[in-house]
Amino acid sequence: MAKDSSDPAEGNMFSAMLDAQARWTQMMLAPLATTGQRDADKGADDAPPALADLQKWAENATRLQSMWLEFCQTHAIEATSDMMAGDPAQWPAKWFAMFESWTQQLPFADPAEQQRWWAESAQLWQALMLPPGDQGGEAGATSPKLPREDRRFADPRWREQPVYALIHQTYLLLSERVEAMVEQLDNIDPAKREQLKFATQAMAEALSPANFPATNPIVLDRIMETRGDSLVKGMQNLLQDLQKGQLTHSDPQAFVVGENIATTPGKVIYETPLFQLIQYDPSTEKVLSVPLVIFPPWINRFYILDLNEKKSFVKWAVDQGLTVFMVSWKSADASMKDVVWDDYIAAQIEAIDHVRKRLRQPAVHTIGYCVAGTTLAATLAVMAAKGEADKVKSATFFTAQVDFDDAGDLLHFIDDQQLTTIKGLERDGYVDGRYMAATFNLLRGNDLIWNYVVRNYLLGEDHTAFDLLHWNGDVTNLPAKWHRNYLQDLYRDNLLVEPGRLEALGEAIDLTRVDVPTYIQAGKDDHIAPVTSVWKLTEHFTGPTRFVLAGSGHIAGVVNPPAAGKYQYWINEDERVGSLEEFRKGATEHPGSWWPDWIEWIRSHDDREIPARGKRKPGSGKTDTVIEPAPGRYVKTR
Template identity: 60%
Template sequence: MADESRPTDPFAGFFDMQGEAMRELWGQFAPQGAPVAKDWGEIAGWTDTAQKMQAMWLEFMGEKARAAQAAPAMMDPTQFMLMSQGWAKAAQDGMAMQARLAEEGMKLWQGVLGGAMAGGESAPDLPRKDRRFSDPAWRSHPAFALLHQTYLMLAEYFVSAAQAIEGVDPEKKEQLTFATKVALEAMSPDNFLATNPVVLQRTIETRGANLVKGLQHLINDLRRGQLTHTDADAFRLGENIATTPGKVVHEGPLYQLIQYSPTTETVAETPLVIFPPWINRFYILDLTPKKSFIKWAVDQGLTVFVTSWKSADASMKDVVWDDYIRAEIEAIDVIRDRLGVKAVHTIGYCVAGTTLAAALAILARRKEADKVASATFFTAQVDFEKAGELKHFIDEGQLEMIGNLSKEGFLDGRYMAATFNMLRGRDLIWNYVVNNYLLGEDYPAFDLLHWNGDVTNLPAKWHGDYLRDLYRGNKLVVPDAMEADGTPIDLTRIETPIYIQAGREDHIAPAESVWRMTRHVRGDTTFVLAGSGHIAGVVNHPDAGKYQYWTGDSAAPSLEKFVEGATEHPGSWWPHWRKWLEARGGKQVSATGKRKPGGKGDKVIEDAPGRYVKTR
């Protein structure tokens, strides 16, 4: 009689069959010299492996069943990721094979199998290269060589077919192409045990221990509803990341304001306030001391402040964009009052830069523009016409889905993390599926990946309005089409000196989109194009000696024309920005009094990095 207390699971018999199937497959296709299990009866460990995996899975399924009985079912972020990719299948179903594809396929078969039949020790010369298949095991046996080469050939065909469809709106064609790429990445043969010779070899060598370990990784990720990229115990806020000394000097419902302790005897009179995006934690700008922009800026003789935004909860269900604009203006005023200065330098990163542009326009309309001495924008967009791949996630159906996931007034940050991971699925999803689930490798200790997984929740009203009004409606660049805090927004009123940094390989805020800010403001504008993308293009300490940046004519009619006449410089753009800021004037003052937060008579709230960055 069946045990009714155990959950019904279609995987229940799966693990019992894996050892024999893998042994037979590996026996046929293993590279010469690879270890092969010849007699199942001789390897008692395989039975133990299968039983462990089955027990782990059934225990997890039991947890899920009990949780479903205790609370209403709700889609978790992993399901959201799969649903967001599911519509890609329709893109492939309508693609019929063409004569060109058949002909190329025949040539591929003849080339790979012909080379194998000809003999010789060297692997065949394959027409397509891809780092997913760089291990020699993919070339040492014709079956695996043919498998991955066929996949690469079909992938090229499906993408080109999507791009060649006629009579379709260009935006829809881009969505179709993106969806096709997402689906193809998911179907790559390296993502599956039975079609990945590297995983098969590891499985034989370890007698399946890699699969047991990988299954535990998978179950842990399913429990937390988020893909793990790094060792969760390797980093601790305030101990080995976010360690630049400072104090929380002001606190509101949306943010804490941190002031960092000076490291020079004198500092520039005009302080600097950084507005990082509230989609992520602020310490991307304060990772380790060797990477920290904040520490570097402090060491450059600047009095540095940063806003640490609160991760949204149900109490923030009515928060809208106006509240973040007011928060940035408030922080500027708090700093001016605290240090007794007329103006501050500002930095806005990503969405906080978009917000800073709106705040500058409002200050200009209110004739208070002199509160801001300069504004720097890290990969920030104001014109969303060319906003890139994120626009594939904002059709009405997807916005409705997001709304359904935000019933308590905030969007769980894991959904945003899943979306950003999908934009680079090969690197941020499938690479980890292979390494952590199939190969059973340990997670690396990588500070940037730790930050990437340290998600923040978003106020649902703000998020919905932002996607509709800016990404879809592109209203911010239309004078007075939007207002905040009772004041119409007109970017053409901004005359504040502006420094704009874009990443050449940025897939979140494409360089062309960031460039367009130069066309919508009046003030003196300096544009710099940095090597790499949305994060590495910004967080590039000069001591690392990495990447490059380009300077040129910021008044050029297009980014293309800027690039044509630009001058390339090796290394980080940070020193170039520091010279630009220094040229904006301002004298030096002693780093005493409230320039040293927490000194005698200075009331502060707590040590940096503060409580808000630690809330989940």
């Protein structure tokens, strides 16, 4: 089990890496700083270029030392108390300690394996360090062909200098051999093997030579080119992230919710302590009589479906003539310490009933995204048990799971050890959303962690403006009790698919009672809700289903507007298909977005239209009281 991160003697890989970088920087710049300061003391305003360079190095060395010392002094007391309270800045210590405990199972002492490593290392050394002519290569060759390729080392500087070629090729060799060792482990539970594979991959990604300034030629060149300015900017970026306890992916000043993201016009027409309900203004003269209620995941902000006009699913749906309602969940705080799954299920039913009553409609279309889709499945089962299934005309599921037997990489975090770790992160009845963001980032460590460590900290680059990454970092807090139960009951124990094992609002949950028409979308490359897992919805519901496999993953597979002309989707029209393998064999590929297929499916269930007037235009009448303009307060609450 991970050690208490409040122990000052604990080995923290992330902190050790930062400390090593700070020490290396100080060691590298100190001589130059001393020389520069000595010469500057003699100097004149018209110092020669060499002296000006030394003065620049001295200035930057002094700035780096001052920034680091000031940060350490300012936060020394805070850090101790924060670690005791579960400060999000300490998540790497907990995760890496957990990974290290997993990797202790590897047979590093196997003599035969060690001999193979030495032999391959010797061959690699010989290939990289001997002159091209001695290797039997072509005359005039500038560098040998490298046996392993990786996009982290695509820059020519990793190949042009033998020492850096040797460093990164040795790293790739060792990473490859360690992964092979995991595959070869005998007498180990398959789930544990997958967990160990994930852990070794995460550790290998963290230890890449690209992540350390002394072994990254691009970083060294940037330092020399800028005379240390890049290190100063990188240190500023690092300290800012340490203060907020979260890695920054996008320019934090580039986007403002309600101003240049989440801008589709609408009004908040209802709210509870758990959610606000937004109704969007119609953009067509007539609208479909059956409204649409969207339930986004409460682990993220709803505006992933309303990033901007070109990407917005909300705006597109409104333009198709749908009256769209969006649930905006409140980010958890201490007042929500007793919130459990029943509350989210009750909230979905409350939203459905409010929309039905407001528009005087007998039923609504619904969408559930990710965990809100899992909850929507339970909601439909509860409504069926209550005899209220006819309140929902159709249900659409975006990358949602109900059967967690094959739930992907997140299963690596759902055993007793990890659950104990997560429980230790709770405070005041909720889990800080930065922990969840860190976990999802770890699932794609190279892309979402180490790429930005290099860019932001080592190269000192400015943050770019990217709306999707801004949303990704705009985290929400989670009710601790429900989050823990969700991981245990669904991910670990997979109870949702066992009729009667779970209950909500006094009703046993039985998914086989869900017989409303369902549209099920999965992402081909989804690592959070794998297609093999999403497919299983078709095996538990008893009503008519339409399964659509979309190109890309958990986000881009969903947010793919037709105008973008990106990706593709697959549909198998044979209603007798009984397995995902059969679906794939007989599926037809269609270019572009699956959204037009979905709206056609929606219209097939009820295409009646009515004028867009009265309460179809929120706040337009004297008697239609609204709370505030969209996107509302809850989405802005931290």
